């Protein structure tokens with residue numbers, strides 16, 4: 001379903017992005033009940049295999065949504081489709097009313113969607129603050145990049161503060177612990193001022209203490225962002241999740257609050273089966 005090139009489409013997209021930036025400011029002030037992400041009839045086929053098989057998903061502005069499911073359920077593929085990395089064979093992904101399917105990755109970032117990857121994107125030789133500054137320039141217009149910069153911008157200072165790395169601002173990112181590195185990556189996303197953050201397994205490999213701090217961090221971030229978290233850690237889910245969507249074999253199996261989802265026999269069978277006692 002590749003589309004023919006359309007003359008002026010790039011400019012139309014840029015206009016849409018500019019409009020989105022304005023809408024962004026206005027949108028943040030609005031009540032949190034609005035639908036920000038609307039996925040309908042989504043299908044992704046890899047060599048005849050349906051990795052996503054008719055997914056409908058709505059995420060409202062201001063939600064902290066957890067996406068769980070057994071290995072191969074299609075969680076990462078779903079994030080890949082939202083961010084333009086994978087093109088679906090059918091369906092629609094609308095973000096604040098704008099269709100994302102067919103848009104390039106960098107344009108989707110500019111529309112206000114940021115994601116973390118399972119692999120690190122931090123520059124180890126640069127300091128924490130330099131990494132954040134680099135991330136913050138991503139959505140900045142060219143003239144702003146060319147201007148001589150003095151000190152740390154408010155955006156970067158805020159991101160440092162939010163992720164609790166202010167004391168380590170001048171240290172090279174290479175010396176950070178695994179947890180601190182993950183927080184830096186989240187800080188780098190925040191510095192891009194996205195409306196929607198997609199976090200792929202943010203507590204993987206973290207110590208108990210680091211997981212707790214990350215849970216608190218996500219709760220703070222969710223106060224003024226919409227956040228979708230892909231997570232496997234059930235203990236983490238129990239403590240910090242509110243709304244949960246369970247994917248299984250490329251479909252939405254169950255959706256609801258943590259208690260509803262954990263009590264659902266279908267979820268216990270396909271996902272919590274191995275931790276049924278814990279789920280009780």
Ligand SMILES: Nc1ncnc2c1ncn2[C@@H]1O[C@H](COP(=O)(O)OP(=O)(O)OP(=O)(O)O)[C@@H](O)[C@H]1O
Pocket residue numbers: 046047051069070071072073074075076077078
């Ligand atoms: N590029 C690809 N080509 C072929 N098959 C793929 C590709 N990407 C993913 N798949 C398959 O699609 C299915 C969904 O994969 P996906 O990585 O989205 O699952 P997941 O829920 O994120 O799993 P995990 O928890 O293991 O990361 C899997 O069966 C996977 O093998």
